Amino acid sequence: MLAKKLRQHQAAVAATAAAAAAAGSPGNDPVQSLAELVCDANSKSVSAAFLNEKQIEADTKRLQAQLKIYERQTRQWLDLIAQINGSLKDVGDVENWAGIIERDMQEIALTIIKAQPAQPAQPAQPAQPEASQGTE
Numbered sequence: 001m002l003a004k005k006l007r008q009h010q011a012a013v014a015a016t017a018a019a020a021a022a023a024g025s026p027g028n029d030p031v032q033s034l035a036e037l038v039c040d041a042n043s044k045s046v047s048a049a050f051l052n053e054k055q056i057e058a059d060t061k062r063l064q065a066q067l068k069i070y071e072r073q074t075r076q077w078l079d080l081i082a083q084i085n086g087s088l089k090d091v092g093d094v095e096n097w098a099g100i101i102e103r104d105m106q107e108i109a110l111t112i113i114k115a116q117p118a119q120p121a122q123p124a125q126p127a128q129p130e131a132s133q134g135t136e
Contacts, residue, residue, distance in 0.1 A: 002049055006050050009046055016035075016039075020032065
């Protein structure tokens with residue numbers, strides 16, 4: 001946009017200079033000198049604006065490239081965090097499963113104890129030796 005304006009301005013200055021030269025105006029004319037000074041000053045500010053625009057465009061491209069890198073890294077971090085959360089859920093599921101199995105085993109053990117008939121206490125009997133085979 002500024003490059004187009006710069007070219008238009010330079011073309012207008014060249015056309016004005018050509019017209020002035022064709023008209024045969026003297027070079028010492030104060031109005032001519034003032035017009036040239038104003039045109040030169042204007043050309044310098046347009047050129048400076050053009051250079052600033054180029055610098056801003058270069059900076060914008062550099063920042064966009066950096067932003068893409070940060071976006072990719074952020075996506076990788078989010079994926080990693082999602083994997084960690086999934087692993088933590090799996091650990092919690094295993095812990096919950098182990099607790100359920102433990103409670104079930106305790107219930108089974110209590111049921112077995114309750115299901116056994118109460119056996120009366122039997123007096124301890126001394127062990128009797130078996131009959132030896134050699135006394136026949």
